[in-house]
Each structure stands twice: as C-alpha cells, then as structure tokens.
Amino acid sequence: MLETTTDPNALLEVRNLWVEYNTPTGSVPAVAGVDLTLAKGEFLGVVGESGCGKSTMLFGIAQLLNPPASVTAGEVWFKGQNLVALSAKSLNHLRWRDFSVVMQSAMNALNPVHTIGHQFKDAIKAHAKWSETEIRVRSAEVLELVGIDPVHLKSYPHQLSGGMRQRAMIAMALLFTPDLIVMDEPTSALDVVAQRSLMAQIKELQKQLGFAVIFVTHDMSLVSHFSDRLMVMYAGQVVELGTTRAVFDAPAHPYSKGLLDAFPSIRGEKKRLTGIPGAPPNLGRPPTGCRFHPRCPVAMDRCIVDEPELYQVGAVQARCLLHEPAAQKVEIES
Numbered sequence: 001m002l003e004t005t006t007d008p009n010a011l012l013e014v015r016n017l018w019v020e021y022n023t024p025t026g027s028v029p030a031v032a033g034v035d036l037t038l039a040k041g042e043f044l045g046v047v048g049e050s051g052c053g054k055s056t057m058l059f060g061i062a063q064l065l066n067p068p069a070s071v072t073a074g075e076v077w078f079k080g081q082n083l084v085a086l087s088a089k090s091l092n093h094l095r096w097r098d099f100s101v102v103m104q105s106a107m108n109a110l111n112p113v114h115t116i117g118h119q120f121k122d123a124i125k126a127h128a129k130w131s132e133t134e135i136r137v138r139s140a141e142v143l144e145l146v147g148i149d150p151v152h153l154k155s156y157p158h159q160l161s162g163g164m165r166q167r168a169m170i171a172m173a174l175l176f177t178p179d180l181i182v183m184d185e186p187t188s189a190l191d192v193v194a195q196r197s198l199m200a201q202i203k204e205l206q207k208q209l210g211f212a213v214i215f216v217t218h219d220m221s222l223v224s225h226f227s228d229r230l231m232v233m234y235a236g237q238v239v240e241l242g243t244t245r246a247v248f249d250a251p252a253h254p255y256s257k258g259l260l261d262a263f264p265s266i267r268g269e270k271k272r273l274t275g276i277p278g279a280p281p282n283l284g285r286p287p288t289g290c291r292f293h294p295r296c297p298v299a300m301d302r303c304i305v306d307e308p309e310l311y312q313v314g315a316v317q318a319r320c321l322l323h324e325p326a327a328q329k330v331e332i333e334s
C-alpha cells in the first residue's frame with residue numbers, strides 16, 4: 001500500500017531526513033535525521049549559526065540539491081507525494097506551481113541579461129499554457145502585490161535596488177500562488193531597515209494569500225515577530241522546536257538560549273550580550289554524545305557519551321539531556 005502523510009492538516013511532513021555531502025575525505029552528513037510537520041499557512045522560522053545545515057535542509061526539502069550533496073535517507077511528503085521519490089519531471093511540475101523557492105541573493109538568481117518581465121514570462125511558459133495577455137496581466141499583478149510599479153517589468157535586474165530585486169524574486173515565486181514558499185535568507189543582503197520592511201511585506205502577503213513559509217535565517221530577532229513556530233538547528237540536527245513565543249520566553253535548549261543572548265533586545269532590559277564561545281563542529285566528525293556539549297555552559301559528564309533525543313518540554317521540544325524524562329524523574333525523587 002502507498003504510504004501517505006499521517007496528519008490531514010499537514011502541508012508538509014519531513015521524516016528522518018538525511019542529506020550528505022560526498023567528499024574525498026568521506027561523507028559529511030549536514031542534515032542528520034530531521035523531522036518536521038508544517039501546517040497549511042504556517043510560518044516556520046529556521047535559525048542557527050552559519051554551517052548548521054539550514055540551507056542544506058531547505059534544499060533537501062525542495063529537492064534542489066546538486067552533487068556532491070544528496071538525500072541519503074528519509075521522506076518529504078508534500079500534498080500527498082513523497083518528493084524524494086519523484087522523478088525530475090514530476091518535481092518540475094510541482095515547482096513554482098505548488099511550491100517555490102526564494103534564494104539568498106536575487107542578483108545570483110535573476111538573469112542579468114533579461115528584463116524582469118522576460119524572466120517572469122519564461123517561468124510561466126515552463127509551467128502553463130497562458131496567452132501573452134494572461135502572462136502580462138499576471139506578471140503586472142504579482143509585481144504590484146510586492147509594491148513594485150509594473151513599469152519595472154521592462155527593467156533589468158541591475159536597474160533595481162537590492163530590496164526591489166528581492167521583492168521581484170518574491171513576486172516571481174507568487175506567480176502561481178503556491179501553497180509553500182521556502183526562503184533562504186531572502187533579506188540577508190539588505191540593510192536593517194530594508195530587511196524589516198521586506199519581512200513585514202512577506203508576512204502581509206502570507207496572511208493575504210495563505211501560503212506556508214519556511215524561512216531560514218541566522219538572525220533570531222528577525223523571525224521573532226513574524227514566525228509562528230521556530231526551529232533551532234545545530235550541527236545538522238533540530239535542537240529545539242516550538243512556538244516562537246514559547247522559545248523566546250523560555251528557551252529549553254542551552255544553544256537556543258545562547259543564540260538569544262547573542263542578540264540585543266530592543267524593548268527588553270539592557271543586558272550584556274554573552275553569545276556562545278567557540279564555533280559549530282566539523283560535521284564530518286561531530287562530537288560524541290550531545291553535539292553541543294563542547295560549547296555548552298551546563299554540560300554534564302554524560303553529555304559526552306549519551307546522545308539526546310528530542311524531548312517534550314512543556315510547549316516545546318528540545319534535544320537536551322537536562323530534559324530527558326528519566327533524568328527529571330531522578331531529580332524529583334532525589
């Protein structure tokens with residue numbers, strides 16, 4: 001029997017996803033067993049330091065990996081189909097129409113020698129048989145949706161500001177009003193003011209059109225106001241997952257706490273920014289036990305040997321032995 005998704009409200013179900021880079025010195029598992037369920041219309045922020053596997057996970061979900069990276073295990077169920085098992089042709093059919101991807105840099109994603117209108121037209125023609133008028137009308141419509149005057153359909157990417165280029169990329173992702181848009185740091189090349197304004201616009205569009213978003217960033221404060229749920233990644237694994245409010249109010253994983261302490265709060269009381277000493281590990285040879293133990297301020301002896309699972313901690317899930325049910329029971333009893 002064909003296995004399908006288990007949650008009827010889920011738009012996306014990622015099960016035990018592994019993505020590995022095949023290198024001359026061995027395999028580097030950059031995504032190591034990620035599980036995730038995304039509801040229709042939900043906004044999920046994915047945070048973590050550089051090199052934690054956020055982009056690789058996103059590309060693994062969207063099936064956009066290129067060698068030396070490949071999905072080595074797991075399933076990605078999207079609207080009843082396992083994307084990992086689909087042919088390139090079937091995937092092509094889903095891309096843009098059902099889910100689209102907005103990359104980090106529009107300058108790299110957009111073709112510098114074609115106008116914006118030309119690129120919209122190419123994207124539409126690859127997926128639908130629309131008349132020239134339909135293409136023109138829809139292209140103008142999506143550009144207006146992101147606050148750009150449709151006269152810019154005649155502009156080349158270099159004639160737009162950085163913020164406008166990113167908006168144009170988002171407009172392109174909206175051409176077919178997909179159910180899911182995955183975004184890989186779409187605001188990182190912009191200044192702080194442009195970042196906030198683009199972020200607010202993405203949120204507004206999402207409310208208006210109802211698509212779900214997976215939004216990757218290394219900036220905790222950027223997602224704090226916009227995402228419904230937050231996934232914190234460390235060394236290829238999910239270390240905390242919960243509503244953004246719950247994670248911000250009481251981070252259950254020492255790594256999430258460290259990330260939060262590394263960012264200034266605009267409204268909160270003034271405090272010293274402590275950050276996290278050291279750097280994420282080489283994923284080719286991750287630390288034994290808990291992968292965060294060498295940098296963890298509250299590591300215990302057993303963190304060096306015992307691998308934590310994701311434990312339920314109130315409203316969130318955290319991969320930390322402090323929250324292992326058995327350990328808590330011992331603490332309560334002692």
Ligand SMILES: Nc1ncnc2c1ncn2[C@@H]1O[C@H](COP(=O)(O)OP(=O)(O)OP(=O)(O)O)[C@@H](O)[C@H]1O
Nearest residue numbers: 021023028030049050051052053054055056218283
């Ligand atoms: N071509 C490659 N060969 C081997 N390993 C790679 C390659 N590209 C990436 N990696 C490994 O994958 C890990 C995750 O990279 P990835 O870009 O997904 O992280 P990220 O969290 O998105 O970082 P950033 O915020 O900088 O984009 C890196 O730490 C690195 O070890």
